[in-house]
Amino acid sequence: MNVICKSFMIEEFKTYVDKVDLNTWKPKFPVIHNTSAPTQAQYIGWHHRSDWTPEQWGRNLVSYYSGLGWNGCPHLFVGYDKILVLNALNVHGTHTPSWNKISWGIETAAEFENEAFDDGVKTNLIAAVAILCNKAGFNPADFELGVSGIHFHKEDKGTTHQHCPGKNLIKADFVAAVANYMNENFSNTFVVPVFEASHIHIPESVSLADTAGMSMEELTSIKWVQVQLNRLGEKLNVDGRVSIKTKEAVQRFQKKMWLTADGIAGPVTRKALKIAK
Numbered sequence: 255m256n257v258i259c260k261s262f263m264i265e266e267f268k269t270y271v272d273k274v275d276l277n278t279w280k281p282k283f284p285v286i287h288n289t290s291a292p293t294q295a296q297y298i299g300w301h302h303r304s305d306w307t308p309e310q311w312g313r314n315l316v317s318y319y320s321g322l323g324w325n326g327c328p329h330l331f332v333g334y335d336k337i338l339v340l341n342a343l344n345v346h347g348t349h350t351p352s353w354n355k356i357s358w359g360i361e362t363a364a365e366f367e368n369e370a371f372d373d374g375v376k377t378n379l380i381a382a383v384a385i386l387c388n389k390a391g392f393n394p395a396d397f398e399l400g401v402s403g404i405h406f407h408k409e410d411k412g413t414t415h416q417h418c419p420g421k422n423l424i425k426a427d428f429v430a431a432v433a434n435y436m437n438e439n440f441s442n443t444f445v446v447p448v449f450e451a452s453h454i455h456i457p458e459s460v461s462l463a464d465t466a467g468m469s470m471e472e473l474t475s476i477k478w479v480q481v482q483l484n485r486l487g488e489k490l491n492v493d494g495r496v497s498i499k500t501k502e503a504v505q506r507f508q509k510k511m512w513l514t515a516d517g518i519a520g521p522v523t524r525k526a527l528k529i530a531k
Contacts, residue, residue: 255316255319255320255324255325255326255327255341256326256341256342256345257312257316257327257340257341257342258339258340258341258342258343259309259312259313259316259338259339259340260309260338260339261307261308261309261312261336261337261338261339262336262337262338262339263336263337264337264377264378264381264382264385267337267339267381267382267385268385270339271343271385271386271389272389274343274344274389275344276343276344276389276390277344278344278345279344279345279346280344280390281346281356281357281358281390282356282357282401282402283353283356283357283358283392283401283402283403283404283405284357284358284359284360284383284386284387284392284404284405285349285350285353285357285358285359285360285405285406285407285410286360286362286379286383286404286405286406286407286419286423286428287328287349287350287359287360287361287362287407287415287418287419288361288362288363288364288365288366288418288419288420288423289331289361289362289363289364289365290365290367290418291365292363293364293365293369294333294334294363294364294365294369294375295369297333297334297363297364298334301335308331308333308335308336308338309338311331311338312331312338312340315327315331315340316340319348324348325348326341326345326346326347326348326354327340327341327347327348327349327359328340328341328347328348328349328359328360328361329341329342329343329347329349329358329359329360330358330359330360330361330382331361331362331363332360332361332362332363332375332378332379332382333362333363333374333375333378334363334373334374334375334378335374335378336378337378337381337382341359343358343386347359349361349407350407350410350412350413351410351412351413352400352410352411352412352413353400353405353410356400357405358386360379360382360383360386362375362379362419362423363375364420365420366419366420366421366422366423367417367420367421367422368420368422369420369422370422371420371422371423371424371428379428380428380431380432380435380498381435383404383432384432384435384436384439384440387404387432387436388436388439388440388442393433393444394429394432394433394436394444395429395430395433395444395445395446395447397429403429404425404428404429404432406418406419406423406425407419426447429447430446430447430498431498433445433446433447434446434495434497434498434499435498437497438491438497438498438499457514459514459522460520460521460522463520463521463522463525464525465521465524465525468521468524468525468528472524472528473521473524475494476494476495476496476500476519477492477493477494478524479500479504479519479524479527480492480493480494480500480503482527482528482530483500483503483504483507483527486507486527486530488503488506490503496519501517501518502517504517504518504519504523505517507523507526507527507530508523511523511526511530513526
């Protein structure tokens with residue numbers, strides 16, 4: 255196996271990827287997985303052990319995969335803390351039946367069937383996939399099965415893992431987040447796909463919000479939300495786009511105000527923004 259077994263913070267990972275030579279082997283797309291074992295809770299718990307490191311875990315994984323007779327392994331294991339590079343990024347690995355020779359395999363240390371996709375693991379996974387897509391020149395939203403765009407493991411018709419990476423990792427939201435990250439950090443200009451759901455459940459608090467006295471600009475403008483968040487200490491580009499940075503800033507404000515932290519700047523959040531000091 256061509257194994258790296260080094261873990262990185264996001265900026266360190268970007269520096270590492272910048273130096274990778276893809277002339278020897280270049281994939282067509284990334285495939286997203288979750289580990290299930292460990293769950294995110296188990297993975298977090300391992301950090302309390304004095305003899306445990308991501309690199310030690312990586313070495314154990316390599317030994318296990320070798321025992322299966324595999325000649326490669328998944329390229330990345332993304333945790334809430336770091337991004338572990340296992341299989342070399344310019345050599346094909348082993349992670350899904352149909353696409354091993356043409357894709358990067360990216361595992362996430364979590365069980366998204368019942369664990370939330372949020373906090374550090376969300377931040378690291380979005381960044382890791384965006385950095386790889388930028389390196390390879392991929393448009394993450396240009397999806398054609400088996401050809402291009404971000405793939406989920408369950409989309410491989412040859413796999414038995416029919417729910418991977420889990421229901422709480424919503425592909426439409428994830429693809430949009432990766433595209434936004436690339437636009438904001440690498441000066442790309444991808445058109446972020448808009449996925450509209452019909453008959454979505456709107457919380458009762460939204461329907462009953464008292465917005466008397468608020469203008470339509472205050473109720474509908476994304477730029478207004480960005481200006482108010484910047485007034486309170488954020489440093490957003492006032493561009494009128496619901497980018498990942500804007501959504502995360504909205505979530506921080508919502509948590510501070512004890513509101514539902516869904517990242518949606520609806521009427522309840524907007525009224526709180528208007529009166530916040």
